[in-house]
Structures are given as C-alpha cells and as structure tokens.
Amino acid sequence: MTTLYLAWQDAESRRWFPVGRLNADENVDPTKYEFSYLDGARKACESAAFFEIPGFPEMAESYQSSRLFPFFQNRLMNLRRPDRAEYLRQLGLDVDNWNPLVELTASARYRDNFEMFRAIEPDADGRFTARFALYGLRHTNPDAIRRIESLAVGERLGAVLEPDDEIRVYTQDGCNLGLLPRYLVDTVHQDGAWETPDIKATVAQVNLDGPLSHRLLVDFSGKLRPGFRPMEHLPQYQPIRNVALTYPVNKSSGRNADTV
Secondary structure (H helix, E strand, O other), rough: OOEEEEEEOOOOOOOOEEEEEEEEEEOOOOEEEEEEHHHHHHHHHHHHHOOEEEEEEEOEEEEEEEEEEEEEOOOOOOOOOOOOHHHHHHOOHHHHOOOHHHHHHHHHOOOOEEEEEOOOOOOOEEEEEEEEEOOOHHHHHHHHHHHOOOOOOOOOEEEEEOOOOOOOEEEOOOEEEEEEEEHHHHHHHEOEEEOOOOOOEEEEOOOOOOOHHHEEEEEEEEOOOOOOOOOOOOOHHOOOOOOOOOOOOOOOOOOOOOOO
C-alpha cells in the first residue's frame, strides 16, 4: 500500500493543515485508490476557510476508484508533452519506470493552495530518508542561487529548525539556501523536543537549467525514537469518521455556515 498526504494552506493566516489521505493498492490490477479526509480538515474548517475538495463532497465518507481521481490526475504532466522526459529527470525520476504516485509527490508543490507529500515511513530501527525539492529560492538572494550551482551531489548541508516551525537549509559555510517542507516539523519536532537528534541533509541533485522550484533536490534523513510512526500516531493525520463538521462563512463565495 502506498500512502500520499494532501496539505492545504489558508491564504490569510498562511497556516498549513494536512487535510486528505490517498491510499493506493498497487498489488491489484487495476490499482485500487481510496481517498479520505483527515482530522486536519476538520481543524481547517473550524479555524480557516476550508471546504470540500471537488469530487469529494462529504468529509465523513471515504472514496474508492479503480482509476486515479481527477483531482490528482490533473496534477500530472501530460504524457504527450515533448518536454516530459526532461521534466521527470529534473525531479530525479526515470521516464522508463514512471509511476504516477511518485510524480505526484515529487512535483506537486504549492498549487491552488494544495501540496502533496509521501508518508514518512521509518524502518524497524526508526531510520527514514525522504527527498524534497528545496523551497523558498525565490525569496533568497542571488548569491544563494549561484552557490547552489557549485554544490556537489552528496555534499552535506545543515538543517536548523527555526522559531516559526520551518526547517532552514544551509551550506557548511553558512549560506542560507532555502526551506524543507513545513510538515516535516511534525516528524522531527514534537512537544518542544526533537524526535530525532541526528537529522542529516545532503545534496541529491542540482538542476542547473531547471526552474527554481526544482533547482535543488535534497535528501533528508534521520532516526526517530523506537515505534514512532508520525503519520500513524499524530491526531491531525487520522481519517475523519462519522463526525459532524461546522463550517465558517466562506468570505470569497459568501457561503453560509452549515453542518454536515
């Protein structure tokens, strides 16, 4: 079973919420897909202007399909695009071993207030590794972007948790490069303490000709405490089941509050 998560950002507060989970059973033919809303969606409804995603009208329901849901399918590059092979290469993917779920998590950066990511899945010893494109390059100075061009695959980077719950990445000589996904804080930092004291960030791939959103790929790894599986244990990642949800007024559409 492959599990992907969907996060949503409130445009006013800039807060992120995990709102959905996509499971894919690739051991059957055709692949069986299931989408469920998470408890984070309930919190987003209560504290921000979040509403149902098109195609998934009821938050207390789960949805099954033998085809990838249109909401996710539309986030994949068209198979007929002539630049598709280069696009996948910049994501660190192999066009000959293409998997739509891998492309979704590698490419689905911030888009229409949504972002996708794969579950952090530690091994029996608690170790995990995940690959991400570095965020925030548009907000760094030109020196940082030029510094990226000189990085070598495998080069060690520094990763520091900032007071605003962002993980900032630096070179060993102190150049501020950008950010790792904010949701990683749920994985490595809980209740004011580090879940893993030995996090490591290394250069996975540099795309000199790629857009800033895919310019630098970083491998992020660490060792969690025994038995801790963040997406299974944290309440905001648990599916909604038969709960009443109260919605705020949607300021953009004028929809009145109501209860499902």
